[in-house]
Amino acid sequence: MKFKPVQLLVFVTLLVAAACAPASRNQKSTSRQGDEFKVIGYYTPGSAEPESLPMEWLTHVNYSFAIPAPSGDTLIPLKDDDRLKRLVKHVHSHGKSVFISIGGWGIGDGGGDDTRFHRMAERPEGQAAFIKSTLAFVRKYELDGVDLDWEYPDEDSPSADQYVTLVQELARQLHADGKKLTAAVISYGKKGYGVKKEAFEAMDWINLMAYDDDYSKDYLAAHAPYALAVQSLDYWINERALPPAKAILGLPFYAKKGFGQYGPGYKQLLADGASAYDDFWKGSFYNGINTIEAKTRLARQRGCSGVMIWEIGLDVADERSLLRAIDRVKRGQ
Template identity: 70%
Template sequence: MLIGFAALSLTALGSCTTLRKSASTAKDFKVVGYFTPGTAEPERLPLQYLTHINYSFAIPAPTGDTLLPLRQDETLKRLVAHAHRKQQTEVFISVGGWDIGDGGGEDGRFHRMAERPEGRHTFVKSVMHLVRKYTLDGVDLDWEYPDENHRSAEDYVLLVSELADSLHASGKKLTAAVVASGSKGYGTKKEALDKMDWVNLMAYDGDYGGDILKAHSPYSYAVQSINYWINERKLPASKALIGLPFYSKKGFGQFGPTYQQLIADGASAYDDYWKGAFYNGINTIEAKTRLARKMGLGGVMIWEIGLDTADDTSLLKAIDRAKR
């Protein structure tokens, strides 16, 4: 796999030459990690390698216009206390996700809320209440996905505008998770992107398209995602964070072991494939991080930081080396 990775990297990088920007500086380079309660103890997270943590998830109620009470909110309180005590890592709440209760991949709750002015207003009030209650630094909106040929694309703009104005007025930030590339991305219109502080490009799960060359998250998929959002969609490079997976996929759409589990079971930290599982090892993670720096991206995003190792095989440590 290392030989294949090297050849693919050279080919993919060649297709990215039109993106050449001034390199981002290590000081401004963001490392954003999603975190779900139960994967790690908050106090054990290596904050020295992270600029932001997105606590996942706050789930909209069935009506969409309010948020359900957080499960394990004591974990969020511990995380915020730990991060703010160190004064180096900001904590956001991620709202939504792939499965928000209406069945896998259904986003009906967002649709029902955003199509009504009163729904959007009530939703924003609910989000702002949560931000204040837990002393959060921002919100990551994870609506998967507003549709280009549906009124939800326009509703999304209205929702983002109201939410961004409320957050920014309070000194808070708004980000969003967006699809890696393709037709689903057009539902996130320029007017919405303009209101966001940055966006997290979910450049993984590429195997859902049935293309073995996109088995989960190869280097070429990161290049494709960057090309789509910066070249085609004209997103400023500084507002794009490329997504990195700390988990594997087996076959098409089937989740495999976490990176931590793979290493414990004997997989190499430097390969990208082991016993039917596609993953990102140290070489690929470092290459993608260097690409992000070279292209002037705002940084990298990770799903999910609790799945990393704590020794020299750590992918967070690899990101830290490569970003310098």
């Protein structure tokens, strides 16, 4: 086919316009989906130097933990806040976000003592003081949000309703400051009902701790098999009606030996001779690359907005990295 000069100019112009036109609204953009898929890492001081965290593979870092005082209504000042300051500087230099995670399992003797949260939440003035203290902490360290790790409000007690009022007001004040509120919750089961629908409606997203199920008769000591990830998503999304876009699937970078006995972190497992592609080594159950990739694909298939990791300081920096495995799935590889 031959074109006159004017016809050729029009034809080329149309081709350029078509190439530059935005994709149809019905056409999915893989790269954009990948950009929006969160990879959230919990970080504990001492597990790794803040500057060593590979921010090219993370979107958010949750500093763990700030601990409520025995009265529950204020946060105990950090004994040494240098690592938090360095972490904020490092993460922000990459354009990513840092949250403070409040609470955790380790409060009190033996862990799992949430009486400080109960003591605070049962009084309106306690909730107000806690929120004031939390906002002051966030502003002092220029943080981007709060991850509330109350383990756990109880369905059959007033604490479930008190949790609702707490997170609704905390979310309101954080959002007014341009900050976000998230929560860490149990993988599934009765304890999960302490987090009511009204509570997670106030959250920006919820981190599902789909691990530590070593007491289950179905999973024995495996603690975090693929089946548990499926069960956790079924519980929260199907049974509890959590919007998938607010669900973040938790992944472990550590091993368990069964019945509450913690094993080595992923880095130490590999140093001891474990395979990066297996899930069991000398009595320790963990998630290798194959399982981490499968769970990340599951999260994307179920419409989750990301995955989170406990704990990112336990990864390695070479081709066996679990964060790299997550990133490959995120990018559609």
